[in-house]
Amino acid sequence: MHALIASPFLDENLVLRPDDPRGVKVGTNRYRELLASASEPDSVVPSWLAEAARQRWDLDLTGQTLVGTVLVREPSVLGYGRASYELNLGCNYDCEHCYLGLKRFEGMSWEARERILYLMRDAGVLWVQLTGGEPTIDPLFSDVYELAWDLGMVITLLSNGSRLHQPKILELLSSRRPYRITVSVYGATEQSYDGLTRRKGSFRLFSRGLEAACAAGLPVTLSLVITQHNEHEVTAMRALADRYGLPFNEYSNISPTIHSGAETLPSQSAAFLRARRPFAGCGAGHTHFHVDPHGKASICKVGRDPAVDLVTEGLDGLLRLGGIADGLMARTGGCSGCTLSGTCFTCRPLARLYQESGAPLNRYCRHGGR
Numbered sequence: 001m002h003a004l005i006a007s008p009f010l011d012e013n014l015v016l017r018p019d020d021p022r023g024v025k026v027g028t029n030r031y032r033e034l035l036a037s038a039s040e041p042d043s044v045v046p047s048w049l050a051e052a053a054r055q056r057w058d059l060d061l062t063g064q065t066l067v068g069t070v071l072v073r074e075p076s077v078l079g080y081g082r083a084s085y086e087l088n089l090g091c092n093y094d095c096e097h098c099y100l101g102l103k104r105f106e107g108m109s110w111e112a113r114e115r116i117l118y119l120m121r122d123a124g125v126l127w128v129q130l131t132g133g134e135p136t137i138d139p140l141f142s143d144v145y146e147l148a149w150d151l152g153m154v155i156t157l158l159s160n161g162s163r164l165h166q167p168k169i170l171e172l173l174s175s176r177r178p179y180r181i182t183v184s185v186y187g188a189t190e191q192s193y194d195g196l197t198r199r200k201g202s203f204r205l206f207s208r209g210l211e212a213a214c215a216a217g218l219p220v221t222l223s224l225v226i227t228q229h230n231e232h233e234v235t236a237m238r239a240l241a242d243r244y245g246l247p248f249n250e251y252s253n254i255s256p257t258i259h260s261g262a263e264t265l266p267s268q269s270a271a272f273l274r275a276r277r278p279f280a281g282c283g284a285g286h287t288h289f290h291v292d293p294h295g296k297a298s299i300c301k302v303g304r305d306p307a308v309d310l311v312t313e314g315l316d317g318l319l320r321l322g323g324i325a326d327g328l329m330a331r332t333g334g335c336s337g338c339t340l341s342g343t344c345f346t347c348r349p350l351a352r353l354y355q356e357s358g359a360p361l362n363r364y365c366r367h368g369g370r
Helices: 028-037 047-057 110-122 141-150 167-175 190-197 202-215 231-244 321-329 348-357
Strands: 004-009 012-016 023-025 070-072 082-086 127-131 154-159 180-185 220-225 248-251 288-291 296-298
Touching (some): 004 028, 012 028, 023 047, 028 070, 110 141, 167 202, 180 231, 202 220, 220 231, 231 248, 296 321
Parallel strands (some): 004 070, 082 288, 127 154, 154 180, 180 220
Antiparallel strands (some): 004 012
C-alpha cells in the first residue's frame, strides 16, 4: 500500500500522506518527473522527495522504490478536486433533525459503485467524503472504502460512530487510514442521545465506537449537533470532546429535508439559530460535486435537481454540471427582485428548500425582519 499520494489538485500539484492534513506542494516539472518514473518498476523515490517526506512527516523513504511507495495519479482534463459520495440513505438511527427525510435503504450493485469510483478518480477527485445515511451499515462499505483509498483518494468519513468498534471496520480504517472521521454527537447522556436518535442503546454504541476509534489513534473530529432536544447539554457535549482531546465543530441550524420537507424544522433550537456569513459563492458543480446512492451526480448535497446519471453518461455528463450550477445559483423564485441579495447568507438551492417547506423567513433570510 502506498505511503504517499502525488496528484494534481485544481491549479497545483500536491504530495500528501493519506491520514495527515499536512502536504507538500511540488512544481510542474517535479510532478512530471514522478509521473514518468511511475511507469518504471525499478525507479526509486527521488532524493528531493525523500528529503521532503523526512522533514514533513518524519518518513524515511531513502532508496525505496517509487512504485508501491508513492501513488502517482494521472492528471484529469476535468480537474475536479473534491466529491462527496452518499453510499446509502439508510441509517440505524431515526434522528428528528435529519435532512434526508425518509431514509430508504437503497443502493447500487458493486459493479456500478466500482464504475462510480473510477469515474471520480478520472475526474480528478483527490478528496472524497463518504457519507450516508450511515455509511458503515452499508453491506458494500468496506469494498467502497478500500477501492477509494487504493485509487489514491484522501477519505473523510462521516459517521454516527455506532459501528467503529467492529473488528472488520476498525481493521480497515487502521490499515488504510482516513484523512478524517467526523463523528456526530447527539447528546452527552443516554437519555438525551437516545431521545434524539429515537433508537434505544444508540448512546452506548456511539460511546463504544468513539472509544475504539480513539484507542486505535484514528483521526477523529466531533460534530456537535444541537437541537431543541439537547440544547441543555451543550456544555456537557463540549466537555465530552475535551475529555477525549478531540477537535469539534457545532452544527445548530436545522434545514428542511432534501425533498423540501418541513418535518425537521421543529427540532431547531431557537437559542442556537445562528446568523451565517454572507454567501459569496462556492465551487459547487465546478470544482466539486455530489453523487447519491443511485449514481446521480449533482452540484452538491443541497442542489440535487437537475442531476447527471454518472453510471450511464460517464465523464461526459460531468461536463454539464458547471452550467447546471450557474443556473441553480441564480436568484430566482422566492428571491427574485430582492435588492439585498448581495448580502444574503443562504445559497439559492438551500433558500429554495426553505421556501418550499414553508419555513419561517428568519430561518434562511438575513433580511427577514426588514
